[in-house]
Amino acid sequence: MVSKIERQNAVANYLLDNPQASPAEISESLCITGRxxxxIINSLIKSGTIARCKRSEDSRWYRFVQNTQQVGKSGGQSSESNQLSQLEVIATQLENRGLWRRAATVLAELSRQQKTVTGVAIIASRRNRCIRTAKGRA
Structure with a gap:
């Protein structure tokens, strides 16, 4: 069973990597129902982790801005969680540079180090996306 804090951190970290993501994209990527x-988003807004911003074109509320000081706050982080966050950063940088196969390899290592089923599922979906993208460009 996944704790509330883990789900909130997963959503907050996804928004950090994908600030333009729609709620439908977040829901699909993290395997979380829309409801x-x-x-989760409302609780993150109440806690100050994220804030809603208006879209300049039509003034609709749609974008979320992250308060990075609040994300993943857990008193003392262990070296294991530091290693996980470093792998996450490396994978994101590789994805941004278009190095999909290398990113998939890093995500495989990150998946092996996950302790929850949800964590593995989130990483696996990212890894699968990298593999599909790499095959499409080859």
């Missing part, structure tokens, strides 16, 4: 996602 649960709305609840």
């Amino acid at each position: 649960n996602l709305r609840h």
Whole structure:
């Protein structure tokens, strides 16, 4: 069973990597229902982790801005969680540079180090996306 804090951190970290993501994209990527996602987003807004911003074209509320000081706050982080966050950063940088196969390799290592089923599922979906993208460009 995944704790509330883990789901909130997963959503907050996804928004950090993908600030333009729509709620539907977040829900699909993290395997969270739309109703649960709305609840998580509202609790993140109340806690100050994220804030809503208006779109300049039509003034609709759609974009979330992350308060990075709040994300993943857990008193003392262990070296294991530091290693996980470093792998996450490396994978994101590789994805941004278009090095999909290398990113998939890093994500495989990150998946092996996950302790929850949800964590493995989130990383696996990112890894699968990298593999599909690499095959499409080859």
